[in-house]
Amino acid sequence: MKQSIIEIVDQVKQKQSLIHNITNQVVMNFTANGLYALGALPIMAHERREVAEITTQSDALVLNIGTLTEELLETMIVAGRAANRKGIPIVFDPVGVGATKFRTEAARKLLSELEINLIRGNTAEISHLAGLKADMRGVDATEQLDGEIVIRQSIEKLAIPIVMTGKTDFIADQATIIKLTNGSALLTKITGAGCLLSSVVAAFLAANQSNILAPTAAVAYFTIAAEKAAEQATLSGQFHIAFLDALSGVTATDLEERLQIEKVSVNGSEF
Amino acid sequence: MKQSIIEIVDQVKQKQSLIHNITNQVVMNFTANGLYALGALPIMAHERREVAEITTQSDALVLNIGTLTEELLETMIVAGRAANRKGIPIVFDPVGVGATKFRTEAARKLLSELEINLIRGNTAEISHLAGLKADMRGVDATEQLDGEIVIRQSIEKLAIPIVMTGKTDFIADQATIIKLTNGSALLTKITGAGCLLSSVVAAFLAANQSNILAPTAAVAYFTIAAEKAAEQATLSGQFHIAFLDALSGVTATDLEERLQIEKVSVNGSEF
Amino acid sequence: MKQSIIEIVDQVKQKQSLIHNITNQVVMNFTANGLYALGALPIMAHERREVAEITTQSDALVLNIGTLTEELLETMIVAGRAANRKGIPIVFDPVGVGATKFRTEAARKLLSELEINLIRGNTAEISHLAGLKADMRGVDATEQLDGEIVIRQSIEKLAIPIVMTGKTDFIADQATIIKLTNGSALLTKITGAGCLLSSVVAAFLAANQSNILAPTAAVAYFTIAAEKAAEQATLSGQFHIAFLDALSGVTATDLEERLQIEKVSVNGSEF
Numbered sequence: 001m002k003q004s005i006i007e008i009v010d011q012v013k014q015k016q017s018l019i020h021n022i023t024n025q026v027v028m029n030f031t032a033n034g035l036y037a038l039g040a041l042p043i044m045a046h047e048r049r050e051v052a053e054i055t056t057q058s059d060a061l062v063l064n065i066g067t068l069t070e071e072l073l074e075t076m077i078v079a080g081r082a083a084n085r086k087g088i089p090i091v092f093d094p095v096g097v098g099a100t101k102f103r104t105e106a107a108r109k110l111l112s113e114l115e116i117n118l119i120r121g122n123t124a125e126i127s128h129l130a131g132l133k134a135d136m137r138g139v140d141a142t143e144q145l146d147g148e149i150v151i152r153q154s155i156e157k158l159a160i161p162i163v164m165t166g167k168t169d170f171i172a173d174q175a176t177i178i179k180l181t182n183g184s185a186l187l188t189k190i191t192g193a194g195c196l197l198s199s200v201v202a203a204f205l206a207a208n209q210s211n212i213l214a215p216t217a218a219v220a221y222f223t224i225a226a227e228k229a230a231e232q233a234t235l236s237g238q239f240h241i242a243f244l245d246a247l248s249g250v251t252a253t254d255l256e257e258r259l260q261i262e263k264v265s266v267n268g269s270e271f
Numbered sequence: 272m273k274q275s276i277i278e279i280v281d282q283v284k285q286k287q288s289l290i291h292n293i294t295n296q297v298v299m300n301f302t303a304n305g306l307y308a309l310g311a312l313p314i315m316a317h318e319r320r321e322v323a324e325i326t327t328q329s330d331a332l333v334l335n336i337g338t339l340t341e342e343l344l345e346t347m348i349v350a351g352r353a354a355n356r357k358g359i360p361i362v363f364d365p366v367g368v369g370a371t372k373f374r375t376e377a378a379r380k381l382l383s384e385l386e387i388n389l390i391r392g393n394t395a396e397i398s399h400l401a402g403l404k405a406d407m408r409g410v411d412a413t414e415q416l417d418g419e420i421v422i423r424q425s426i427e428k429l430a431i432p433i434v435m436t437g438k439t440d441f442i443a444d445q446a447t448i449i450k451l452t453n454g455s456a457l458l459t460k461i462t463g464a465g466c467l468l469s470s471v472v473a474a475f476l477a478a479n480q481s482n483i484l485a486p487t488a489a490v491a492y493f494t495i496a497a498e499k500a501a502e503q504a505t506l507s508g509q510f511h512i513a514f515l516d517a518l519s520g521v522t523a524t525d526l527e528e529r530l531q532i533e534k535v536s537v538n539g540s541e542f
Numbered sequence: 543m544k545q546s547i548i549e550i551v552d553q554v555k556q557k558q559s560l561i562h563n564i565t566n567q568v569v570m571n572f573t574a575n576g577l578y579a580l581g582a583l584p585i586m587a588h589e590r591r592e593v594a595e596i597t598t599q600s601d602a603l604v605l606n607i608g609t610l611t612e613e614l615l616e617t618m619i620v621a622g623r624a625a626n627r628k629g630i631p632i633v634f635d636p637v638g639v640g641a642t643k644f645r646t647e648a649a650r651k652l653l654s655e656l657e658i659n660l661i662r663g664n665t666a667e668i669s670h671l672a673g674l675k676a677d678m679r680g681v682d683a684t685e686q687l688d689g690e691i692v693i694r695q696s697i698e699k700l701a702i703p704i705v706m707t708g709k710t711d712f713i714a715d716q717a718t719i720i721k722l723t724n725g726s727a728l729l730t731k732i733t734g735a736g737c738l739l740s741s742v743v744a745a746f747l748a749a750n751q752s753n754i755l756a757p758t759a760a761v762a763y764f765t766i767a768a769e770k771a772a773e774q775a776t777l778s779g780q781f782h783i784a785f786l787d788a789l790s791g792v793t794a795t796d797l798e799e800r801l802q803i804e805k806v807s808v809n810g811s812e813f
Contacts (some may be wrong), residue, residue: 026299026315028568032733037778042733044568047611050642057641069318099328100321191303191313236308237515244779297570297586340589370599371592462574462584507579508786
């Protein structure tokens with residue numbers, strides 16, 4: 001599997017995909033800089049009259065409901081339909097779903113009206129989206145839920161590939177669950193790390209269509225960049241900068257040496 | 272007083288408050304990262320249909336009119352009423368009040384329709400809000416006004432606790448005026464320092480309700496972080512990063528050794 | 543010419559102009575910090591009811607269509623008319639023009655309804671605006687077009703001073719074309735470098751009205767700051783910080799020693 005991941009990273013670097021992000025106002029700048037560091041090209045646009053055209057020219061679309069408004073929700077539907085018509089992958093980041101009725105309904109609407117290729121969220125968000133019981137406190141809730149149980153039940157309910165991030169990261173589709181334990185706690189001390197990961201996953205899906213391998217490679221690349229950055233910086237300000245730098249240069253050797261990966265189940269059977 | 276400040280800082284670190292920021296688009300990212308560095312949790316949301324729910328789950332609300340629109344003003348009223356119903360503290364940051372008729376009216380509306388717990392602004396903004404004579408040039412106007420006179424007259428007029436920042440910082444309620452002279456001129460060379468301070472004050476009020484002690488502790492913590500950062504960096508780019516780092520680690524010893532504090536008056540009488 | 547550039551830089555530093563930016567949400571923070579680093583004062587405001595007042599108090603206006611909405615376009619017209627009435631210079635940054643019908647129409651509307659003092663864009667944007675044939679891929683398209691031909695034809699068609707940036711930067715009005723080759727490829731690895739340059743050009747025009755000299759000085763200052771930063775940092779995260787630092791301190795000596803400038807034509811005749 002390591003070899004496949006390394007190859008996908010090469011594909012991402014060569015493709016230099018254009019990623020259309022309809023995302024929240026807090027993280028726009030960081031998302032754009034992170035995509036540039038990866039070697040992808042960011043575009044942000046949210047005027048309803050132009051989003052279909054922008055999406056159509058892009059290699060992937062990211063929908064992030066962090067500072068969603070009713071108007072922006074309509075725009076996302078328009079962009080999402082354009083993506084669906086052209087087979088452009090959509091990554092959905094359900095920031096704070098469950099925190100309010102509005103976000104919960106918005107998330108449901110996006111899931112019912114669009115064909116989403118992958119959902120990226122934290123444990124609280126994924127379990128809420130899947131209708132599992134969960135408490136939320138703000139959008140950055142860390143939960144004591146057992147990740148393996150949550151991902152197993154969520155993939156069954158949602159039937160869409162999922163990247164569920166936390167101390168342990170899970171990548172799942174209906175056949176396979178992968179567990180990754182790379183990363184750094186400093187990722188939780190800067191705003192927008194999860195949002196950026198969603199856009200990074202989109203760049204990987206733009207370069208490689210595999211449900212499991214592409215998002216796994218994305219999470220591996222992203223969390224190993226965080227590990228490398230955390231070796232340079234112990235506080236969030238310096239880490240922010242070191243992380244952007246690391247995102248541009250995770251090597252095959254880094255992946256070989258650092259990757260902490262485990263298959264949890266294949267075709268539903270554990271092993 | 273130093274001992275009380277140190278205790279309040281401990282309370283803030285333990286509480287990890289969730290701060291709902293309805294703030295301007297320029298500073299959202301910096302505000303979020305600054306609150307994380309402090310150990311608090313930021314949330315930004317401004318869809319009218321969800322703000323009451325978000326505020327109700329939060330420990331404090333910040334209203335900042337930096338890139339205000341008419342729609343956002345209505346949203347602030349909705350969020351502010353939810354805060355008032357639940358006794359959640361509101362910090363109001365009247366960015367650029369006096370610069371336009373719209374902002375001046377907006378500020379008045381917020382003050383008349385909501386019970387604001389504290390106002391944080393620069394000398395020009397506070398004096399304008401209080402109806403004292405002042406010229407404004409942009410939102411970052413530095414004024415040659417005598418701070419002590421302004422704060423004394425403003426607290427009388429506004430009758431709401433005030434943090435007024437500048438070369439010297441004042442914290443006042445109707446009984447007490449405190450003067451702090453920590454800080455760094457580099458704070459005026461990065462965007463959003465004042466806005467972040469408003470959110471930091473909110474995090475302190477979320478952890479401790481005292482009108483004077485909590486905001487004084489917030490300003491002390493913030494300006495001493497700036498001092499420490501300015502010892503690491505002389506230009507604004509590096510300072511920006513060093514300041515975020517310093518915000519996570521101002522210690523009791525730092526406070527003990529560095530705090531430049533003075534009571535200007537207690538119960539109206541100078542001493 | 544070097545001496546004139548050095549004098550204009552001095553004028554900019556002394557004037558500390560207030561620059562009103564109606565710009566995209568991705569770059570607001572970086573633009574504000576970059577203007578502060580330069581010694582100018584940024585203001586961002588986009589409520590239609592207040593923009594005329596804000597613009598009227600400012601020394602220059604920047605209109606950037608990066609995350610334009612229909613509403614924001616109307617606001618730009620209001621602000622632009624206020625600028626025109628008072629003779630306040632307007633810099634127009636046609637981000638992504640040609641990428642969508644909406645942006646192309648918006649750009650045309652701004653050019654027809656307002657008196658724009660200068661247009662700052664990349665080769666793809668300028669050639670599209672001038673009606674020359676050009677493909678666009680996203681808003682950061684790098685083009686293999688011959689810059690000299692493009693700038694020559696564009697200035698003829700548009701008849702407005704132009705700063706056209708790329709590997710080589712061109713500054714042109716109907717009489718003169720200047721070519722600058724300072725800079726760093728790292729400028730293309732961070733988001734908002736072009737947008738910030740537009741605001742920096744505005745600050746230079748606010749201090750000095752010359753069509754050619756002021757924007758040439760702005761581009762020289764900006765790209766030499768990038769060169770200096772690239773000597774400190776090889777990756778985009780560190781470069782971002784080093785560039786902000788460098789923007790505050792490009793000296794007369796830097797300009798003397800580093801400036802790579804060439805006049806391409808004067809009064810239409812090459813030399």
